Structures are given as C-alpha cells and as structure tokens.
Amino acid sequence: MAQHLNGVAPGSTATLTKPALELKDIDASYGTTAVLRKVSLKVEPAAVTALIGPNGAGKTTSLRVASGLMKPTGGTVLLDGEDITSTGPARRAKRGMCHVPEGRGIYRNLTVKENLLMQANELSAQESIELATSVFPRLGERLSQKAGTLSGGEQQMLALSAAYVASPRLVLVDEPSLGLAPIIVDVVFEFLETLRDKGVALLLVDQYALRTLSIADQAYVLRRGEVVYGGDAKTLLEGNMFEQYIGEAS
Incomplete structure (x- = not known):
C-alpha cells in the first residue's frame, strides 16, 4: 500500500493549482510482460519530483509513458489537467x-551548434547558443x-x-548522471x-537517490512496477525511511 498518494505530505495544505503532470492508474507492458501496475503520481508546477527505486522498477517506462514515447495499456496521462493520453511526443513537446x-x-x-539549433524552440540561433553556453560554458568551446x-x-x-x-515548462530527466565523473555530476545537479x-x-x-531527494519537493518510490x-x-x-523503501544508501 503506497503512502500519501495524493502527493501531499501529512499536515500540509493541498495546492489549488492543477499539477503540471499527472499519471493516473497507469498500466504499461512490453509484450506480455507487465511493467507498470496502476502507477499514479503528480508533478506540481515549479517543483522537483523524484522518481526512485531499484533497477527494473519501471522508472524509465514511467517517463516514456509521460512523454508519449510509449502508450499505456491502461490509465490516463494529464498535462495541466488535460487528458493527453492519446497524443504523441511532438504535440506534448x-x-x-x-x-x-x-x-x-x-x-x-x-x-x-547544429544540435543546439535543433533543440531551440522560438529562440534565434544566437539566443539558443548564448543560453546553452551560459550554463555549460564548455559547449561554447565545442560548437x-x-x-x-x-x-x-x-x-x-x-x-x-x-x-x-x-524553454519548457515541464522536464522529464532520466539518469542524467549515469556514467559521469563526480565533478560532472556536480555540474549536472x-x-x-x-x-x-x-x-x-x-x-x-x-x-544517486539521496542526492536526488535532497533537491526534490515530492518523491515516489517504485518497486516492481508499483x-x-x-x-x-x-x-x-x-x-530509517530510506532503508525501508530503497535499501542501502546510494
């Protein structure tokens, strides 16, 4: 049984605004193998939501369903309160x-440089390059x-x-520190x-679950797709909450 599934900690006041993203009772499968079972979570506006759990728990699948790269077999995906379950990745972007x-x-x-221009939304070429290199100066040396x-x-x-x-309002990030040196992990966070x-x-x-939790407002723990x-x-x-749900510190 999940705790606090309304996404609001005990004793706090529920937000009156609609979640930026909501997954409601999501089921997802690869072939005949069920990966997600009735997964529900909320990402509030201007907040960080951590999704953690062991390998194979369904974290990447949850993000793929949220972004439209994978269609759920059941449940609903809401963006700003609107049902987008049937829309594709391009429309969500x-x-x-x-x-x-x-x-x-x-x-x-x-x-x-070409990658940056492909990523840009309504910015000019120069604006997109200036923005990217302002946060990652090293890219300016590699254009x-x-x-x-x-x-x-x-x-x-x-x-x-x-x-x-x-210039997105909602970002889904999957394992940004994977395979990186500690100094680059610091840059990423x-x-x-x-x-x-x-x-x-x-x-x-x-x-890095502990580090992820340290910058997050809300968190969901997945285990075996639930x-x-x-x-x-x-x-x-x-x-001992972390050890109870996750295991040894990571």
Whole structure:
C-alpha cells in the first residue's frame, strides 16, 4: 500500500493549482510482460519530483509513458489537467514538455551548434547558443565539433541543454548522471537546480537517490512496477525511511 498518494505530505495544505503532470492508474507492458501496475503520481508546477527505486522498477517506462514515447495499456496521462493520453511526443513537446532520455539523446553526426539549433524552440540561433553556453560554458568551446566525438560529460551537457533552450515548462530527466565523473555530476545537479529556480517543473530519475531527494519537493518510490511511497521527499531522508523503501544508501 503506497503512502500519501495524493502527493501531499501529512499536515500540509493541498495546492489549488492543477499539477503540471499527472499519471493516473497507469498500466504499461512490453509484450506480455507487465511493467507498470496502476502507477499514479503528480508533478506540481515549479517543483522537483523524484522518481526512485531499484533497477527494473519501471522508472524509465514511467517517463516514456509521460512523454508519449510509449502508450499505456491502461490509465490516463494529464498535462495541466488535460487528458493527453492519446497524443504523441511532438504535440506534448509543443505544449512545453521536454524529455531528456537516458543515454544522451543527441544527434551524434551533427555539430554541437547544429544540435543546439535543433533543440531551440522560438529562440534565434544566437539566443539558443548564448543560453546553452551560459550554463555549460564548455559547449561554447565545442560548437564546431561533432557531438559524437564529445566526452561523455560533454554529451550529457548537450543533451540537458535542450531543457534550457527549448524553454519548457515541464522536464522529464532520466539518469542524467549515469556514467559521469563526480565533478560532472556536480555540474549536472547544479543545472537541475537552475531549472528548478527558473520555475520549471521536473520529474527526475537518477541513480544517486539521496542526492536526488535532497533537491526534490515530492518523491515516489517504485518497486516492481508499483508505487509503494508517494509524499514529501525529505521524509524519506528521516530515520530509517530510506532503508525501508530503497535499501542501502546510494
């Protein structure tokens, strides 16, 4: 039985605004294998929501359903309170949703500059480049370089820059620190906090669960495709709550 599934911690006052994103009773399968079972979660406007759990729990699948890359077999996806379950990724992107997938979703055969221009929404070429390089200065030194030849950290910076130059209202981020050196992980989390401070809503999946919880407002824990906790992120850092739901610190 999940705790606090209304997304509001005990003793707090429920928000009167509609969630930026809501998954309601989502079922999802790969073939005959059920991956998500009645998953419900909310991402509030201008807040960070952490989605954590062991490998294979269904975190990536949840993000794919939310962004429209995968159709659920049951349940509803709501964006700003409107049912978008049947709409595709392109329409969701036009409405302000940005999905940064695991594995650095970049155009490897294009230059850094060309990638930035592909990511831009209504910005001019110069504006998109200036925005991206203001948060990731190293990209400014690599504008003419093919994206596929960048280091792993630089490729992740380029992938994350989409969450800046596209001016989204909602960003889904899947494992942004995977395979990165600690110093680059610091850069990644600083960037995520920058997005939060700009009023962007975030749904964040990352291997560093403790660090993710430290910047999150709300958290959901998935286990075997089901939500087993939903509520205040900081509560999971108290006492033995983290070990109870997640296991050893990560």
